Amino acid sequence: DAGVTQSPTHLIKTRGQQVTLRCSPKSGHDTVSWYQQALGQGPQFIFQYYEEEERQRGNFPDRFSGHQFPNYSSELNVNALLLGDSALYLCASSPLAGGVTGELFFGEGSRLTVL
Amino acid sequence: DAKTTQPNSMESNEEEPVHLPCNHSTISGTDYIHWYRQLPSQGPEYVIHGLTSNVNNRMASLAIAEDRKSSTLILHRATLRDAAVYYCIPRSGNTPLVFGKGTRLSVIA
Numbered sequence: 509d510a511g512v513t514q515s516p517t518h519l520i521k522t523r524g525q526q527v528t529l530r531c532s533p534k535s536g537h538d539t540v541s542w543y544q545q546a547l548g549q550g551p552q553f554i555f556q557y558y559e560e561e562e563r564q565r566g567n568f569p570d571r572f573s574g575h576q577f578p579n580y581s582s583e584l585n586v587n588a589l590l591l592g593d594s595a596l597y598l599c600a601s602s603p604l605a606g607g608v609t610g611e612l613f614f615g616e617g618s619r620l621t622v623l
Numbered sequence: 624d625a626k627t628t629q630p631n632s633m634e635s636n637e638e639e640p641v642h643l644p645c646n647h648s649t650i651s652g653t654d655y656i657h658w659y660r661q662l663p664s665q666g667p668e669y670v671i672h673g674l675t676s677n678v679n680n681r682m683a684s685l686a687i688a689e690d691r692k693s694s695t696l697i698l699h700r701a702t703l704r705d706a707a708v709y710y711c712i713p714r715s716g717n718t719p720l721v722f723g724k725g726t727r728l729s730v731i732a
Binding site: 512541543548549550551552553556564566598600610611612613614615616617 | 664667668669718719720
């Protein structure tokens with residue numbers, strides 16, 4: 509049973525460019541959340557998708573947008589990249605009802621470097 | 624969101640018990656206390672959670688104070704693989720996880 513998979517694992521962009529990160533949730537999970545983790549910090553919640561709609565959103569600007577597909581996979585898009593967007597982007601999946609423990613399953617992340 | 628306070632870092636010898644404390648004095652009555660850990664170069668992983676009673680699973684034990692203002696994650700025999708950043712997170716329902724800086728645990732062979 510594959511866990512949460514993310515791609516690409518690493519990428520480098522320049523300021524002003526746009527980036528798309530992809531996530532496939534764990535089998536049986538219909539809810540996907542995205543987190544940003546700056547170096548030395550804990551992950552910060554960006555948004556959550558369920559039934560192809562954004563359900564909850566953290567304190568991130570509109571440059572951060574997402575999408576969820578009918579197969580529950582998801583994309584995170586960031587426009588007009590800034591140096592401060594350099595971070596590890598983590599995808600987490602869960603069943604909406606939270607399952608038995610309410611736990612989230614995280615992927616290994618996509619490390620974005622903005623030059 | 625409830626504010627949490629954890630030590631920045633702790634150190635343990637291999638095969639000895641480790642007690643990782645967390646203060647969450649502003650926790651609400653509906654918040655469960657979740658613990659996640661993040662191994663180097665990996666995403667966070669769930670460890671354990673509880674509401675009021677002490678909890679045990681194959682990874683760890685969770686001791687919750689009677690007033691719920693603090694909790695302690697207990698690793699009964701630390702191994703090198705337990706070296707990670709440990710996060711204590713009060714959480715209600717399906718709300719997003721709010722991570723602090725956590726405690727960096729080092730395990731010495």
